[in-house]
Amino acid sequence: MKILIVEDDLRIAQNLAEFLGKKHYIIEIAYDGETGYDLAQMGNYDLIILDLTLPKMDGITICQKLRKNKCQSLILMLTARDTNLDQVTGLDAGADDYIIKPFDLQLLLARIRALSRRNSPHLTSIKTWEDLTLDTNKYEVKYQDKLVNLSPKEYQLLELFLINCDRTLTKEIIIDQLWSMEEIPxxxxxxxxxxxxxxxxxxxxxxxxxxxxxYGIGYRLNSYVSS
Incomplete structure (x- = not known):
């Protein structure tokens, strides 16, 4: 999953990026509203974590403009104000969910997982291929119950193929899905x-x-025994 964090508080943004990066998400950060909106327009993000109060362009305006332009990314709004008005305004603007600051990182992770399941109800946390399993909740890969120690990028790549089991992926698609614009390999x-x-x-x-x-196109999951 590719996530854009739009948050002007440097400490919060970097803590989020570090925490979610360890969970094998691909992270990009914007520290003001205008930059966040531009990145959201250009990037192919599965989720946007969007602060309500931002310099240059506030979160509500960003959300409204993205939805008006048919942006399909999930949007999780961050708000420091625990009022029904803020929550209703955010949801009415097109946000899929909200969370109130300060928040527990594990709670945020649970909300992200819930949004992913809601957006793709056919997906489960366990992906299988022959005797191989990938558990997206535990971030584990096993073959015949033996743990396979993949690097974070290898894990993300294997998950991408298991999710797109019936699709051929070009190198360009893989790079777009698994690397941020700052680290294009x-x-x-x-x-x-x-x-x-x-x-x-x-x-x-x-x-x-x-x-x-x-040959000449890219890669795909061997469909002989996939499930």
Whole structure:
């Protein structure tokens, strides 16, 4: 999941980015409303965490403009004011949920998961392929109940293929989904991460090539035994 944090409080924004980054989310930050709106327009974000009170453009205005422009990203509003008016105003502007500052990070994570399930009700926390399982709640990958220690980017990449099990993904799509605009890698980096996944799964006992090369196009999950 790719998340944009729009928050002018440097400490809060960086704490959120660090916490969610450890949960394998791809994070970008904007520290004012105008920058946040521009990024939201340009970027392909699954979720926008949007502060209500921002310099240059407030969160309500951003939310209204994004929805007017048909932005489909989930929006989680942050507000320091525990009043029904603020909450109603945010939801009426197009926010999907809100959370009141100060908040517990685990509660925020639970809200993000709930929004993801609501947006994609067919998705479950457990993804499977043959005897391989990926648990998005525990951030664990196992093959035949043996834990496979993937790097954060390898985990994100494997999850992306399991979610898009019937789709061929180009390197450009993969990069857009898993890297922020500040850290765009070389295409060879994608190839290296896929090799890393294959090698670690083979060491765990999986002999079938889980990710297929589609010559001249990209990669896809081997559909032979996927579920």
């Amino acid at each position: 070389q295409e060879e980096t994608v190839k290296a991460h896929i090799k890393g996944i294959r090698k670690k799964l083979k060491l765990a006992g999986l002999q079938t090539n889980i990710i297929e090369n589609i």
